[in-house]
Amino acid sequence: MAETRYGMAINRALADAMQADSSVILFGEDIAAAGGPFAVTRGLQAKFGPERVRDTPISEATIAGAAVGAALGGLKPVVEIMFMDFITLAMDALVNQAAKAHFMFGGQCSVPMVVRTPHGGGLNAGPQHSQCLEAWLAHVPGLKVVVPSNPTDAYALLRAAIEDPDPVVFVENKALYSTKGELADVPQPVAIGRASIARSGSDATIVVYGASVAAALNAAAALAAEGIAAEVIDLRSIQPWDERAVLASVAKTRRLIVAHEAVTAFGVGAEIAARVSELAFVELAAPVLRVGADFMPVPFARALEREYLPGAADITAAVRRCLDWKANARIKP
Amino acid sequence: MAETRYGMAINRALADAMQADSSVILFGEDIAAAGGPFAVTRGLQAKFGPERVRDTPISEATIAGAAVGAALGGLKPVVEIMFMDFITLAMDALVNQAAKAHFMFGGQCSVPMVVRTPHGGGLNAGPQHSQCLEAWLAHVPGLKVVVPSNPTDAYALLRAAIEDPDPVVFVENKALYSTKGELADVPQPVAIGRASIARSGSDATIVVYGASVAAALNAAAALAAEGIAAEVIDLRSIQPWDERAVLASVAKTRRLIVAHEAVTAFGVGAEIAARVSELAFVELAAPVLRVGADFMPVPFARALEREYLPGAADITAAVRRCLDWKANARIKP
Amino acid sequence: MRIELNQQELLSLYETMVLIRRSEERLSRLFGDGEVPGFLHLSIGKEAVPVGICAALQAGDSVASTHRGHGHALAKGVDLRGFFAEILGREEGLCRGRGGSIHVADLRVGMLGANGIVGGGLPLALGSALAHQVRRSGGVAVAFFGDGAMSEGVLHECLNLAALWKLPLLFACENNGWSEFSPLMRQFAAQLCALGNAFGIPAVQVDGSDVEAVRAAANAMIASARGGAGPQILECRTFRWHGHYEGDPQKYRDAGDLADARSRDSLLVSSARLEAMGVTTERIRTLERAVEARIEAAVAAARLGRAPDYAAAAADVYTRAAGGTHG
Amino acid sequence: MRIELNQQELLSLYETMVLIRRSEERLSRLFGDGEVPGFLHLSIGKEAVPVGICAALQAGDSVASTHRGHGHALAKGVDLRGFFAEILGREEGLCRGRGGSIHVADLRVGMLGANGIVGGGLPLALGSALAHQVRRSGGVAVAFFGDGAMSEGVLHECLNLAALWKLPLLFACENNGWSEFSPLMRQFAAQLCALGNAFGIPAVQVDGSDVEAVRAAANAMIASARGGAGPQILECRTFRWHGHYEGDPQKYRDAGDLADARSRDSLLVSSARLEAMGVTTERIRTLERAVEARIEAAVAAARLGRAPDYAAAAADVYTRAAGGTHG
């Protein structure tokens, strides 16, 4: 057990997976010789050689497409798209090839590939280097999407993703890379699709993933001081997502808040809210509330981005609104 | 007033817009000399010349990116992506350039461009030629997305899209091209963002767009025979969408079904369901139910695609489920 | 470059070309009768390309194909009944009726699938070549693509990456001069071979109607690629006899162009050679009849096939069920 | 190709180069002091390229830029206060603080924006050239791009389309031999000029540290493009003095490479020429001091700028409010 940064946990998962299975290879832009723009792949080329850890040219479409071909050819490629914003250039390979091959070839083959890509703001990186686009991928049958919030999960989910026979998009959060957590010497496996309860509580359920988990825990701590016991569920995986765990919590708390950093509208929270609103219609004592970014590009300036990013205060406010909710609020169309 | 096919209404809107404004130009794959794969642009090159109606090579990324540049340069490009499945190759230009330029340049410029693209199944065109991916685009601040369901709206919304200063994705439905409707000699304008009531009713609201409108109308007709009066709202525009109209209807019917051809999970219906479940929490007498495609690629074989595509029967069943809904259904986590 | 094939070898190539031709003629009729769902793109007129190239391949080699992929599939040796059953949308199809003509695949024989995305097969083949290289399988990958695909950016990316990594990859261009309804000269401003050379990739153009010429060029290039010389480009000048898809009236094509296309028939080229080698017309006809019989049997079996089961398909989106709810 | 610039002309180019150099040196210090949010990519070492090219442009011409776009912006004549205010994230910035360094744009002067997407500017410039052509504006568009962008497929697509449509477009490559942390030879297997020639596009390589050489080549090519000769490629060999971004320790670069890069300083090249022309050191220093004073004034003004207003930004996602609810 050692204190490990999120980025280093990913590094260790890659190293351990490569050690365990010679078919695991890595490629992406600047990941090899230089160790990656966020140092996540540092040292891996030195350890596993230039054949298994490769720098590519700036060719996102081909990185993703080659991963599909390599997976069909018996390798387990783990490729990097440097910022999630650039996944726009790799969508064809992911959506039309990777996601569909197993199904459309009648189950003849699997496509065991992983795409690692960081999303999220907080670095004032501006509109084209900060987006959270995971909702797109969750809408695509055949893809799996995970978003770990801490080093332990990052390690375990990346190992699970690499072992998974199907294509997995492994979304990292730039702001989390330097955050620390305990990582066991022999970390426990985590199955894709299982949420974890980050904090127990009985008054309201907060469903989150990625960097929003910390915000939710901060919110829960603040609320605890007021005597409100919020339960925080870290989804970890958004496609598939752990409906059972969420429903079980809502059955207890009767109140749900879903929060993420992505734009609220048509985001991941919409699916969860829609689903829980349907399945827990009777149990819900108040409407499911969503916390997410306003409907705008991620702005650059410090003041703008600070206000743009949903944080603990927004979650706290939503929980309070949910608890204070009175049935006299009527539609005013 | 004349009976006109959906495809021809689009053709006429293009011709009228080009006639009215010399800055409107068209380009795309096989749209010019050959008149388009679905004959939608037939005759336009002959009428407006090869400078304004251009065939491009198979280069979706550049088609979309060039449209942004042309729009910044004072033209109003209307470009075609031959199947919506290929928009995967144009996402960067749409999402990172077109959608953001107005905002990220501080309002200096607008990007008056239109991307026409057909979605939808029914032709046994298989997993890579049938997808409905509009939910992705609706999640992107800066884009507008419209999906007309009939010739009149197709005409009016395309004229509105071309006149709109911002980038609009105009989604056509392949199965609708040959359907007919009345088109006035001087069609009424339609504002982007306004729904229409395709059928009035007081027992349940069915929100639909595109090809699902006809399915909903069929469902409503079937239900009417049983004495159930369903109101059918044709959204027409999904980004922005007409929340007021939907809420007004739900205030009356207290029951909502949202249906579309796209995959249900993380689809457009999720946003509408989430939003209405929140805002009409008290008014709703039953959970908002969604009808959409199962979570799988669009399959090829006739038997498979038939079962896959959500239709009138699915909508009818959902309306009945909604009306029959009893508060004794409990969560079984 | 011409290598001499013996009678037996050429007969075998001819047989596969006939298999493709007759299969597609049969498909054309089935399509006319409404028995083929969806789009159907026939490769009649370019049979010599997949046959010549696949004959130069070994069992472990892989090919990524295009929307016009029947020839690649049959030349690579996919099961004939599964082939027809797939195109007719049957459970017994190679893809259990989920893909159809545009997605025929048979991974067992290294056929990585026809592809509905123009240019989509290029990076797949590149990745497959990477797997051959890393796994030291000794294998080579072939990316088939049409002249229309030359305009897609992914070609450029793949030429570059294959050259940088010296991948065992053959870029096999089937240049039939048409991209749907548009002629090549309005689609692409470069010559593929010149383009390849700019990346340092050896490139050769051959008459794609002469299976011996294709086979000879492919042999040499595949041997080079297998030997570690890196990627190779083989551009085959060929023809499209039918419309872009079945049902396409080809109004955009003038009579002269169509007549030109049909004037060079790879089957006639090869049967003439066979006769010159002393193979009797009778022997050729016997072979053709045997092929036709195989096709009829396969079609008959396919027609008797079951409609695919929806629930089974819906349950097969992922290889292994995961812990949560999809959707 | 060398055309003689007179003293006054060269002095004016030199002045703009100094403006870029000093502005970026100032930005580097501001960044070190924590005053610049986000990523900062400096173009020190390649000032002669934007200056030489933009000097050959007319007011109505347009340029699409890159993540390393300060030089393009200043050479195209964007407002200096707005420039600094943007990079510091102020309401008074060219983009009202919403874009920052990677998105500096000033449409009034035809600067279509720095761009966070490598290769992203290429199709924008192509579209802009199309607008010039269709509107008969007489204008030309320039696509600046780095050597790293050469690997993106969109370059290929744009070369092809520009060639087919004979667009008034200059492909201006700033080849500094580095793509982030990777050297060119591990990134791109072709020569840009050879690649362009395969598309029939005239292509020239120049010393990107010699503003007169850049200006001369650009002059000729832009005149050709303007005259209807179609696209042109100008590859400028240049250098990156700083890290990929400020704060990059450049461990991947050896001392020799860095020394090489710094050995050829476009400012020194030009000031030596000026002195040879008889311009006194004093005059040059005076000019430099004037530039520095302008920069200090602009920085001071920018620093006093307001933080952008969030509500105003949120209300400005679309040009015109539509009828429904966004989200």
Ligand SMILES: Cc1ncc(C[n+]2csc(CCOP(=O)(O)OP(=O)(O)O)c2C)c(N)n1
């Ligand atoms: C990415 C993409 N864009 C467009 C299409 C539509 N389309 C299908 S085939 C085709 C023409 C392909 O021409 P070519 O590559 O020469 O192959 P050929 O049909 O001549 O065999 C086009 C444009 C597609 N399937 N995929």
Ligand SMILES: Cc1ncc(C[n+]2csc(CCOP(=O)(O)OP(=O)(O)O)c2C)c(N)n1
């Ligand atoms: C599509 C895309 N992929 C990757 C990146 C990350 N990135 C930013 S700059 C850069 C290197 C660009 O090199 P080059 O084009 O030579 O420009 P230079 O930095 O040398 O000026 C990379 C990979 C990006 N911004 N966009």
Ligand SMILES: [Mg+2]
């Ligand atoms: Mg062709």
Ligand SMILES: [Mg+2]
């Ligand atoms: Mg560079």
